[in-house]
Amino acid sequence: MDTSEAVITTANCEAFDFLPDPVAVLSARGKYDHFNKAWKAQAAHLGSVFTSNDWVSCIHEDDREALEAFLYKDYSSNQVVETELRIGSPSSGYEWFLLRSAPHANEYGKILFRLHILTNLHAKKEKEISLHRAAKEREALLNASSDCIKLINLDGTLAHMNSAGCTALCVDPASGFGMEWLSLLPPEISEPGLESLEQVRNGVCNQFLGMSQAPGEDPRYWENRLTPHLSPDGKVEAIVCVSRDVTAAHQAEQRIGILLREVSHRARNMLTVIRALIRRTVPDPQEEFVSILDKRITSIARSQDLLVDDQWRGATIRQVVYTQTVTVKNEQSDRLHIEGDPTIRLRPDSAEKIGLAIHELTTNAIRHGAFSNEIGSVFINWKIEKRDDERVFSLRWKEKGGPTIIEPVRKGFGAALIERNPRGVQGSTVIYRSEEDGILWEFSAPACNVLSPHQN
Numbered sequence: 025m026d027t028s029e030a031v032i033t034t035a036n037c038e039a040f041d042f043l044p045d046p047v048a049v050l051s052a053r054g055k056y057d058h059f060n061k062a063w064k065a066q067a068a069h070l071g072s073v074f075t076s077n078d079w080v081s082c083i084h085e086d087d088r089e090a091l092e093a094f095l096y097k098d099y100s101s102n103q104v105v106e107t108e109l110r111i112g113s114p115s116s117g118y119e120w121f122l123l124r125s126a127p128h129a130n131e132y133g134k135i136l137f138r139l140h141i142l143t144n145l146h147a148k149k150e151k152e153i154s155l156h157r158a159a160k161e162r163e164a165l166l167n168a169s170s171d172c173i174k175l176i177n178l179d180g181t182l183a184h185m186n187s188a189g190c191t192a193l194c195v196d197p198a199s200g201f202g203m204e205w206l207s208l209l210p211p212e213i214s215e216p217g218l219e220s221l222e223q224v225r226n227g228v229c230n231q232f233l234g235m236s237q238a239p240g241e242d243p244r245y246w247e248n249r250l251t252p253h254l255s256p257d258g259k260v261e262a263i264v265c266v267s268r269d270v271t272a273a274h275q276a277e278q279r280i281g282i283l284l285r286e287v288s289h290r291a292r293n294m295l296t297v298i299r300a301l302i303r304r305t306v307p308d309p310q311e312e313f314v315s316i317l318d319k320r321i322t323s324i325a326r327s328q329d330l331l332v333d334d335q336w337r338g339a340t341i342r343q344v345v346y347t348q349t350v351t352v353k354n355e356q357s358d359r360l361h362i363e364g365d366p367t368i369r370l371r372p373d374s375a376e377k378i379g380l381a382i383h384e385l386t387t388n389a390i391r392h393g394a395f396s397n398e399i400g401s402v403f404i405n406w407k408i409e410k411r412d413d414e415r416v417f418s419l420r421w422k423e424k425g426g427p428t429i430i431e432p433v434r435k436g437f438g439a440a441l442i443e444r445n446p447r448g449v450q451g452s453t454v455i456y457r458s459e460e461d462g463i464l465w466e467f468s469a470p471a472c473n474v475l476s477p478h479q480n
Contacts, residue, residue: 037049037057037058037060040058040060040139041060041061041062043060043062044062045062045141045142045143045144046059046060046062046063046065046066046141046142047059047060047062047063047139047140047141047142048060048063048079048139048140049137049138049139049140050125050137050138050139050140051137052134052135052136052137055077056076056077056079057137059075063075063142066111066142069112069116070082070111070112070113070116071113082111082112082113083109083110083111084109084110084111084112084118086110087109087110090107090108090109091107091109093107094106094107094109094123094125098125098127098138101127102127102129102133102135103127104124104125104126104127105124105125106122106123106124106125107122107123108120108121108122108123108145108149109121109123111142119144119146120144120145120146120148120149120150121142121143121144121145121146122142122143122145123140123141123142124140124141124143125138125139125140125141126138126139126141163186166186166187167186167187167188169186169188170188170269171188171266171267171268171269172185172186172188172189172192172193172246172265172266172267172268172269173185173186173188173189173264173265173266173267174186174189174205174264174265174266174267175253175262175263175264175265176205176221176250176262176263176264176265177262177263178225178260178261178262178263180204180205180206180221181201181202181203181204181205182195182201182202182203182204182205183201183262184201185197185201189267192236192238192244192246192267192269193208193209193236194208194238194239195208205217205265206218206221208236209234209235209236210235210236210237212235213234213235216232216233216234217232217234217248219232220232220248220250221250221263223250224250224251224252224260224263225252225260225263226260227252227254227260228252229249229250229251229252230249230250231247231248231249231250232248233245233246233247233248233270233274234246234247234248234267243271244269244271245269245270245271245274246267246268246269246270247267247268247270248265248266248267249265249266249267249268250263250264250265251263251264251265251266252264338369338370338371338372338374338375338476339369339370339372339375340366340367340368340369340370341364341368341369341370341378341406341419342362342364342366342368344370344375344378344379344382345362345382345404346362347379348379348380348382348383348386349362349382349386349404351386351387351390352386352390352395353390353395356390356395359394359395359400359401359402360401360402360404361401361402361403361404362404362405363403363404363405363406364404364405364406364407365406365407365408368406368408368417368475369475369476370474370475370476371473371474371475371476373448373449374449374469374473374474374475377445377446377448377449378419378446378467380441380445381441381442381445381446381465381467382404382421383441384438384441384442385421385442385463385465387438388438388442388463389402389423389426389463392427392429393423393426393427393429393462393463394423394424394425394426394462394463395426396426396427397425397426397427399425400423400424400425400426400427400462401423401424401425402421402422402423402424403420403421403422403423403424404419404420404421404422405419405420406418406419406420408471408475414470414471415470415471415472416468416469416470416471417468417469417470417471417474417475418466418467418468419466419467419468420464420465420466420467421463421464421465421466422462422463422464422465423461423462423463423464424461424462425461425462426461426462426463428460429458429462429463430458439456442454442456442465443456446467449469449473449474450469450470450473451469451470451473452467452468452469452473452474453466453467453468453469454466454467
C-alpha cells in the first residue's frame with residue numbers, strides 16, 4: 025500500500041487551522057490536498073485561484089524567476105528552503121511574503137508531503153526597501169561630491185569611500201574596502217596622518233595637508249578634515265574624513281612663494297645698492313653714522329626675510345627677537361635671557377616696527393648699555409593677558425647690571441625707532457626710560473591689532 029496518500033488525515037489538516045500563517049499541504053504527487061483557514065482568508069482577496077494548484081499565478085511576474093529557483097531547489101532537496109516574493113493581483117496590489125517549504129519524509133527518507141508556509145513580511149520588507157532606497161540616495165549624493173569622502177574604522181582601515189575618493193586613490197569601488205587608508209597615500213604623509221587619526225580617536229576634530237598621486241599623473245594636494253562619528257552614548261565609533269582638492273591653491277601658494285622670494289631678493293639687492301651709495305656719497309665712509317645707518321638697513325632686510333619666508337603672513341615674536349639680537353657676541357649671549365610663548369605670531373607691520381625697536385635696543389646695549397661691560401644682562405619677555413576684558417599683548421626689554429646711563433637732552437633718530445615708531449600700532453603704548461639698574465622698554469597693544477588674525 026502506498027502510505028503517501030494516508031499520512032495526512034482530516035484531523036491533521038484541521039490542526040493547521042489553528043496556525044496564524046497561511047499553510048498549504050502539498051502531497052508527494054504534487055497536488056495541494058489542504059489549505060488552512062489563514063490561507064483561505066487570503067484567498068478572499070485574491071479569488072478561488074489562490075486555493076488551487078494554480079495559486080502561483082498570484083505571484084508577481086517579476087518574482088517568477090525566484091519562484092522557479094525555489095521550486096527547483098524544493099523538489100531536489102529534503103531540507104527546508106525559502107524565498108521572498110510578492111503575492112496579490114494588479115487590481116488589489118501586492119504584498120511581500122516569505123514562502124517556506126518544509127518536507128516531511130518517512131523513516132526511509134521518502135518525501136511523504138510538504139508544507140508550504142507563507143509569512144507576511146510586507147511591513148518589514150517595505151521598511152527594508154525604504155532604507156535601501158535612502159542608502160542609495162545618500163550614496164548618490166556622496167558620489168555627486170567632488171570631495172573625497174571616507175568612513176574610516178578606528179583601526180585606520182577604510183569602511184567606505186565615495187567615487188571621487190576611489191578615483192583619487194585608485195581603489196576599485198567593488199573592492200569592499202578594508203585596506204589601511206594611510207597605506208594608499210605617499211610615505212611622507214604617514215606621520216601627520218597617524219597624528220591626526222590619534223587626535224580624532226580622542227574626539228578632537230582636526231585637519232592636515234595630504235597628497236596623492238596616480239600613476240603617470242602630477243601630484244594632487246588635499247586638505248583632509250577628520251571628524252569623530254559618535255555612538256548614541258557619546259563614544260567615538262568611526263571617523264569621517266572629507267578631503268578637498270586644494271591642488272590649485274597649493275600651486276598658487278607655491279607661485280606666490282617664488283614671487284615673494286624674488287621680490288625679497290630684489291629688495292635686498294636694492295638695499296645693498298643704497299648702502300653702497302651711502303658709502304660713496306659721504307665724505308668719510310668710516311664715520312659712525314654710516315655704520316649705524318648700514319646696520320638699520322640690515323635690520324629692515326632681516327625683517328623682510330622673515331616675512332617672505334612665511335609668504336608675508338607675519339612672523340613669530342621669537343623669530344623677530346632672535347633675528348634682531350643676532351649681533352650680540354657669543355661671549356655675551358649667555359647674558360641674554362629670552363622668555364615667552366614661541367608660537368605667538370605678529371602681523372607683518374607689527375613685526376617690522378617691533379623688529380626695528382629691538383635692533384636699536386640691542387645696538388645701544390652693545391655700545392653703552394648692559395652688553396658694554398662684563399656683568400650686564402638683558403631680559404626679554406612677552407605675554408598675552410586680560411586687561412579690562414580685552415586681550416593685550418605686551419613685550420618687555422629690561423637691562424640689569426650695566427653702567428649708569430645719562431639720558432641725553434636731545435633724543436635722536438634711534439630713540440624715535442625705539443619709542444615713537446612702535447606707537448604706529450593702533451592702541452599701543454610704549455614706555456622707554458633709564459632706570460637705576462638699566463634701560464627699561466615696554467610695548468603693549470590690543471592683541472587684535474598686533475597679532476596675526478588666527479590668534480585673535
